[in-house]
Each structure stands twice: as C-alpha cells, then as structure tokens.
Amino acid sequence: MMPSGYELKKYTLPQVLRMRAEQTPGRVAIRKKDFGIWNEITYADYYRHVTNFAAGLLSLGFQPGERLAVIADNIPEWLYAELAAQSLGGISVGVYQSSLPPEIAYVLSYTGAAFVVAEDQEQVDKLLEIRSEIPSVRKVIYQDPRGMRVYADDPWIMGFEAVEKLGEAYLKQHPRAVEERIALGKPEDVCHLSLTSGTTGRPKAAMLMHRNLLHMGVALQEVDPLEPTDDYLSFLPFAWIGEQMMSVGMALAGGFAVNMPESVETAMSDLKEIGPHVMFSPPRVWEGTQSQIWVRISETYAFNRWVYQQMLKIGYRAADYRMHGKPMPLGLRLAYWFADQIMFKPLRDQLGFLRLRRAYTGGAALGPDVFRFYHAIGVNLKQIYGQTEIIGIAFVHRDGDVRADTVGVPIPGGEVKISERGEILCRSDAVVAGYWQNPEATAETFADGWLHTGDAGYLTPEGHLVVIDRVSDVMHTSTQQMFSPQFIENKLKFSPYIKEAVVFGDQKPYLTAFINVDPQTVGKWAEDNRIAYTTYIDLSQKPQVAELIRREVRAVNDGLPEHLRIKRFVLLYKLLDADDDELTRTGKVRRKFIVQRYQPLVDALYSQTSKVQVDTEFKYQDGTVQKVSTEVSVLEADSSKELIGA
Template sequence: MAESRRQSLTIAGETIASVLMRNASEHGSDIALREKERGIWKPTTWAEYAEEVLACAAGLDGFGLKPGDAVLILGDNRVRLYCGMLALATLGVYAMPAYPGTTLEELQHFADEANVVAALAEDQEQVDKILELRDAGATLLKHIVYDDARGLGFYEAPGLISWEHLVEIGSHRLNSEPGLREDLLGRAKPDDPAVFLHSSGTTGKPKGVVLSQKNVLAAARNGHAAGAFDFGDEVLAYLPMAWVGDYAITVAAALLLRFTVNVPERQETVLRDLREVAPTFYLAAPRSWDNLLTTIQVGIENSTPLKKRLYHLFLDGAVAAERRKLNGMSAGALEPLVRFIGEMLIFGPIKDQFGMHRLKNAFTGGEAIGEDTFVFYRALGIKLRQLYGQTENSAINAIQAPDEVRLHTVGKAAPGVEVKIADNGEILLKSDSVFAGYYNKPEASAETLSAGWLHTGDAGYLENDGHLVVLGRVAEVMHTKAGERYVPNFIENRLKFSPYIKDAAVIGAGRDELTAMVCIDFDVVGHWAEVNGVPYVSYADLSQREEVATLLREAFLRVNKALPEPLQLKKFVSLHKEFDPDDGEITRTRKLRRTVVEDRYQNVIAALYDGSKDVHVSAVVTYETGETGRVERTLPIREV
C-alpha cells in the first residue's frame, strides 16, 4: 500500500519547475503560502507563487547567472527567499542558504568553496554582512537582492537591488521576449541542483552537499509513502532555511503534496503564530519540544490550585497509560472514559493554547529525545513520533509508524529506502534521495559513497522486525583505559534529557573513568531559581550555585542507572558559559565540535582527573554584537 502511494506520485522527468507549474495550472486559486506581516496573514496562491518564481528567474537570468554559479541566501524564513530558491533551481544555479547568524568567517568559507556571484538577503543586517564579505575579497559577488527595504534607502553599493525591482525586470522580460517562459521552464533536469546545503561540520569545515531535484522529490515521495505527511497539510515554516529539514518539508514536500506553508512574522513570534495557524504537520528538534514542555509546566505552576490538581490528576494517569501502551500492555476498562474527560477539561485546552489541536503528524528528529518528554506529548494526545534523517539523504531515512512507536528506535526504513548494517556496525543506506557526493571533494565522496551505498557515519543495528536503532557516530566510538566501549554522544544526549542541561561533553577515552562538562539551560534553571528563591546575577554565577549542582547531580544519577558500572559518570563540572557556535564549540545545529571543546578546556579536563577540588578558568567569549570579553571563574569539581 505504501509503495503504491509512492509510485502514484512518480512522474518521469519531473523537476521543481514542472511540479510548481502543475500546481499552478490545476490548483491555481488554492493557497500555497501565507506570510504574516504586521499582524496580518497575507496569502499567495499557487498561480501567484509560480509567476513570482518565474519573474525572479527571468530577472536573475538577465544578470547572467548560469549553471555552476552559486547564490547565497541569508535571513530568517521569508516567502520571497523561498521564491528565490525555486527560481535558482529553475535556472540550474546553486541556491546556498546560510543560517541567519552565520559569521563572516563562515561566509568566506562558502565564497571560497563555490562561484558565489549573487546573494538574496532578508534585510539590512544581512545586506551589511554580504557587503562586508565582498569588501573582504569575494569579488565575484556582484548582485545583492534584498527583501525588506528598511534602513537601505541611502545605500549606494553597486549591484544592490530590491526584490520588487528584480521582479519588475523579470516580468518585463517575460512579457517582451517570446519563448523565454518556455525556455526557463525547460532548462532544469532532474539531476540538476535543487539546493546547496552543508554538513554540520563537527569534525572540521562544513562540506558542501548538493541535493538534486530528483533527490528531494524522491525523499518527499518516500515520506508520504511512510505516512509522515499527506496532501493539503498545513505547516509552519520556522526551521532554519539552511537546515535540510526545512527544505524537505517547506519546499520539496510542500510542492509535491500541495501544502499550505505559513511563514511566521519573526522567530520571536513563532509560538503565537503557531497557535493562529494550528498546523496539521509539525517537525521540531528535541530541544524545541523540551522548551515547549517547560512553557506548559511553568504555566500550570502559575495557575490556580484547582487547575493544578486537575492537571496532575489527569496527566499522571495519561502518562501511566501511555507507558503501559509502549510496553505492550492493554488499556484498562475505564481508560477511554477517563481519557475523554481529561481531553475535555485539560488536554484539549492545552493543545488549543499552543496551536496543536489539529496535529495529525508530529515528529522529532536530529538527536535523541528524552523519554519523559516523548511520553508527555503522547499522553497529551499528540502522537509524537521519531524520524531519522541526514542532509546527504535529503532528510528522510526511517520513520516510526503511528502504531509502532518505541522509545529506543527510529522506526523502519521509509519506502524507497534500503538499510543495512556494515560489519563495523555502521548504518548504510540506498535510495534515489541519496546525494551524488560532496561538492568538489572527491576523496570525502568516495569514503561516503561506496558501491551505491551511503555510509552514514552512524553506528546502529536492526531489530528482527526491521526497526532501526541509532547509537551515535561511528567515529565517536571510544574506549576507556580498561577497553570498555562507549559512544559519548549517546551518553550526552541522555544527560540533555534533563531540562536543566543544555549541552554536555563526556570525557574518558583512554582514561580510568568517565566524566563530563555540562552547560546549564539558563532560561529553565533561571526560572527554577526564581521560583525557589535562589539568588543569582549572571549565567556564570547561577551555574556554580550548590542548589543548581544538586539538580545536575540528579540528572547524572539518573543516567548512571542506565549505564553499566564501568561506564558510569564519576565527576562533572558545570561550565561558566554555554557552548557557542560563534566560538566554534558547537555547530549551528548545536552539534558538539569535540576536538575544539577538548582543546579549549584542557585545564578543566585535567582537573577532572588529577584530584583537584576546583579549577580556575579564563575564557574569551563572543557577544551578539561581535565584541569579545573575558570571563574569569573558579569552577568546583563535583562528585556524582
């Protein structure tokens, strides 16, 4: 059945442009996009979407853009930036989205990597970055198109042009040049680029990942066949445009299955906009689900005593029931009735408050999610599921089915994806959604792609019924001095199941025991401190409080219960600052750069093993303004 659903979406030779034009022709008056501006949702139909994309493509084509060129896309989610990405795919040009907080050094790496000849920028802040990049030597970057004109009225930089002017130029060309429209629509082929993304860069500079139009459309078909989403879904486009998950859902699946994509006003308004949209599909990283859970719990604690009692009465029962289901036990006789009453009084109003009452498919991915968080949402009536994906495979590898949810697996391989396990325990994949290789890196490509199989770099195993278990990175499989094998990322993720721990780094390769450095979640711990009357003046101060150390120790004890004795964590340090992508300690998707962290905190690691009671640190930190400062602190070495 799933395979037939997948095949029914397959049309030979289809491209981004052909799918877009089919939607415009057959469903032209349906809403494709909505963007919130100054509190008002402004709709765009499929017909309008297609015309905007073609006008943009004609305008960029008039600038001389050609296959092999690359265009930077900088900013938060905006309708015009999505239009620009589709226009570039129509021209066969690399659309290269970057995270809004990308530094000049990172942009310089992108400019050195490919022929970056133009940029699409959201606003003045991003235009300033691009101009700085050009001043630093990116001489090929001649054209800069901006969406939001505020603050740019007096800029006189060469090549700077508004989106409106670009579309005006393109529309004029489409109307005055016979055959141009057909020419543009027929240029791109299935193997031509859809988007130019980057690997996370945990072990070095991010590598370029070019996904073809065949790749991304195949992934969308696979996801649909696996039951991840369906025709006409309503989604909120809030994930970073440089993350493969956003492209897979907001662009590829949205085109193929005619989603209505809602673009929030600002990242700061996402929760409010989420409530207004009430999407039917929602994908979020575990940290986002954790943050939302914290918001719900804080709201309950600030409510009336009666509401709190009702909440705990029904939720505690629902959590227990959900755990029984996950363990394969049947429901009690009164469970449906209690569930119905709980839905009316507690669960329904909470879901309505956060815009989740219409959710048909809710997913978490990117890393492991905490058991308590996962069970909470399922108890609330949100059928949260796990999926496993990578940039190199267009984001969709394995998905849990609604009736086959297990805490320790990521589900079965999606239809259209083959999975096998190599002799060394590495997960291998084969699918039409797998990329052709890293951009201009033949050696890295040869290591990753072999005999038609994608070497994911992840360690895992298949259960007898085909469910996939992901343990962590193969390259991060380490051994203690006694030869005990462990995966630090596996332990770190379980430490981060605690709402009080934002990041963690487990140490122990070649040593007698395992220890860890952790970074508190300032918002969550700060709220806990306020509720419990614990004074503090800064992150560095709060992170070293004895009361906070008690919270952290509880998290360590809980993780140790699930670990064999030789791998239990013995000591820890609560760091004086968060791991920061601007400091190179984590990637933009918050993956640990282990070598950087271990090098930067050598003295802290030494103190964890030499019997010291504390360690003095002096660190340079980078602020949001780009300025740097120095933090001096003495950190206690604490026993678990």
C-alpha cells in the first residue's frame, strides 16, 4: 500500500515511482500527443523506461553525484532521464529549450554536467557550437532521430533508444543493478538543480532534495486534494520550478496523469482535448486567454455582445460572493445558474476548462479584474507566491478566501515572518539545500534557518501575504520618496492593451516608463477603428495608439498618490525579449540591462525632447540581421502638457 501524506517524505522520487509501478502498474502516468494521437504510458512503462535508461547510463560510466542535463520540450524522455539519473544517485539539471548557445555553455560549465539529453537536431547543433566550452560533457544523447544521420560517426553523440537498449543488455547481466542504487537513495540527497531567474546577474542553481519536491506534492494537496484519476496539462518548461513541482513532485505524490501537448504551439488546442482538472500557469497565459475571448466577443453580432455583457454582470456579482466564501442570495444563485447554462459552461468547454476544479497563477501579479473575470465564468483561479528556493509555492489562496491583492496564506508546514527591513522570510521542508558551488550566496540567502526571499511584503490582519517588490528594487525619487517600480508596472499591465512595462525614477524628479503595447488586443483595436498598420514598429508609433495608451496610463495614475504617477512614457518600438537578454527565461524584466541598452530613450524621458531617432538591428532565427531606423515619440501622461515641437 502506498504511504499516505507526509510518510512519502521518507522516500526518494525514484522509490515513490517504483512503489506506484508495483501497486498500480496499469494506471496511466503520462500521456504524450504525437501526430494527433494521445499515447498513454502506464506507471509500469514509466518505471521500465527509467530503469532501462538508468542501466544504460551505468554502462556508459555514469557515477553517483554526476550531473545529467536535459534540454527539451515537454516530452516523456525528460522525465525518464531525470528520474534515471536520480535513481543512480546522480543529479539532473534543467535547461530551458529556448536557451541560446552561450546560455547553455554557462549552465553546463557551471554545473559540470557529464551527460546531456538534447531533444532534437536543433539542440544538438547548439551543443556542437559550444563543444570546446563544455569539456565536462562526455556524451550527448538525442531523443528525436530526424536529421541526426549526419552525426552517426561522432562517438560524442548517440540516440536515446540506443541508451535504453544498452540498459536492457546491462540488466540481463546485472538484473538488480538499478534497484540496488534506488534503494540507497535518501530523501535528503540533492536530486535536481533548478536555475533561478537571474534578474540581476547570472542564474544560480538551487539544489533540490527529494524531500523538497515530495513535501510540496503532499502539502499542496492538503489544501487542494487531487484524485489519482485527475489530469494535468504540462506545457510550461520542465526547467521551470513550477513545472518540476507539478509534473514531478505533485504527480508522483498524488498519482495523477501528466499530459504533454504535441508542441508548445498546440498546447492551448490540446488543452481542450484533455480538459484538465488542475492547471498552473503564469499570468501571461490567463491574460492572453482573456484577451482572446475579448477579441472573439468584439467580432460577434451586437446582440451577442449585449447578452455577453449582461451575463458577465451576473457572473461578477456571483464571483464577489464566491471569492469571499459568502452564500449567494437565492435570486443571484438562480440567475447565475441560468447564465452558466447558456453562456459560461459552453465557454469553459470551448476553452478546455469544463472539468477544471482549481487553477493557480504565480510569478507576477494578476489584475483584480482578471481574477473576477475567471471566477465570474466559473474558473476557481488562485494566486500563489513562491520561488525556486522553496519549490514554487509557499503561499496560496484557499477556496472561499481569494483576494486579488494578496497571494494567500502559507501552505501546511510552512512558516513566515517579516524582517525588520520588511523582507519576507520563509521556512518549511520545501526550502532547498542551497546554491550549487556558491557558499557565499547560500549563507546569505539561507541565514539563521530561514529562506531570505529578497522580496518586500507584509502580512494582513487575516494572515494573507501582500508582496510589494524585490527589496533591492525598491527605489527613491530625488526627493527621497520611496516607490516600487514593480507595483506600478503590474498596475499598468492590468490593462488589456499593455503587454509589458518598465518603470524608471530612481533618484529622478518624477517617474517614467517604457511600455510595450499588446500586439493582439491593440492590433484588433486598430482594425476596429480602421487604423492601417504594417509592423509592430508601425503600430506602436501610431498617434491613435499613443492616445489609447495615454488613457490607460491616466487611469492607473488616478489610483496612485502624486509621487507614484507616471509623468512621461515611451511606446517601445520592439517587444522585450528573453533572446535579447531583456527578460529572463521566466519572463521577468532585467531592469539594469534595459537601462543600458535603451539609454538614449531613458535620457529623453528626463529631457525636454519629444522625439528620438532610433537606429536598431533585429536578429532573426535564421541568422539574418535587419537594420531599422525609426522615430520614437516621448509622450506626456497628461496630454495638456505635451511638448509640441520641442
């Protein structure tokens, strides 16, 4: 019988997988869609692949404590390789599949990876480009054989299936070799290295222990129980801590099925086919889905738009009761039942949310209007707060206690306190062992038995946590008035027309901002208003778009004290991009780098100029470079103060 609750923390991840394979061998553990077909992998299959690959690694000389890195989309082989390395006392390393060769070289050199599993030719080519920079890598193992024939004579490269076949042969001679290694594992062993965001410098690798992931899998399910028959859609990168938490820790602890889409591009359509019971996505996914709904509704007939608005009003009233755990009046219950039957239920069905019992969002603030919208249509969306160093979630909303301005209360087994300087400190069995080969940062971040999150915040009288910003990012104007740029950025991004915002003002007389318009919603708005445009550059510099965003900025300013209001802003001519080092791989702003890259625009925000000539280059995936020259307007939030002809 499977151990229950916190008894699971006495085991390692491979030991839990082995127990599931022994006790529920026929239950579906993983589904992967290929060529339009969902292929099912049972726990028995899962464990067999793990042990075969582990035995193959043994035959190739993999040693306890060595690191195996994986660069791939969400494929079963990622999990096989990760659990196989852990089965042998090794450590897996997650690398974002979108990483550029220099980023990969840093991660592999920093962690000293001995083996790398690369999904396809694209990833193998990246490794070949940096081969001389990663001398620790003894073997590259590809999963997808397409295009790999040209590398057949290179002993550095071999196929995933070939490793499994080596393992099968090895197990015939040493049938208990992997089982014996699995039995030696301890819950305190470091099993995985997960990279931090790296907003202020090079990412650090957090050392995850088996008990960290299993604690999270058990503790979160005390709050929101999941059934072994439930489905989860895994479409965010496995290198991200949130996906490790869900697809490894929670999935093994709870026994539910992890469903992997055919590709990143088909994830949302595949979601409709699976109809998951639980989802975990960053705000951009929820905001993007709401924007798609908004676009679709705006394109329909006037009567349909009127019905939608009337039903949504009922939904919002019901959401206010539901989010605060209050019983709805009989009249509102009946009205909401009617609205649910004729509109919300079909809408959830089209989105793939019909079976969704609960959903989580984290990594950044989600606007209160977005929260109310999803609860209005019947989606139980909750905010979470956590970070890599505490396995993704430390705080979460409870059913009937969802507040858009907080991130909830600690999960079971977690403790929190606020330091004298306002920093959030956390403690639980989910806190990792430290940073790989970085004792100084480990001593600083994990001092006195507490995780020093680096975030500023406070607790409400009800025990909810409110996160303000990174402690290091809290700034002061030239008159020494304190402000949080992230707080204002989030308020700006609550607008459906604003995709990204970067606020400036440290030691300056007033606050300014760079703004990325949302190409989907602003593009649709432009079409509806018969405004022709060609490229994103053209769209972002339209005078009508400037007025649209000015109204959005003024609306935010109206809710802020005078010293926190945006005075001037620029509509940036390109979307901020992780490939250009402007964002982290998890979508967080690299503020200092952006200031350096766009220094002329930052200077213009604090001068009397109203126009800036910009010469820039766009690099495409095929390596081509296009040079572009454009004129960027510096805009006043108050149009009456616009500098004409300055």
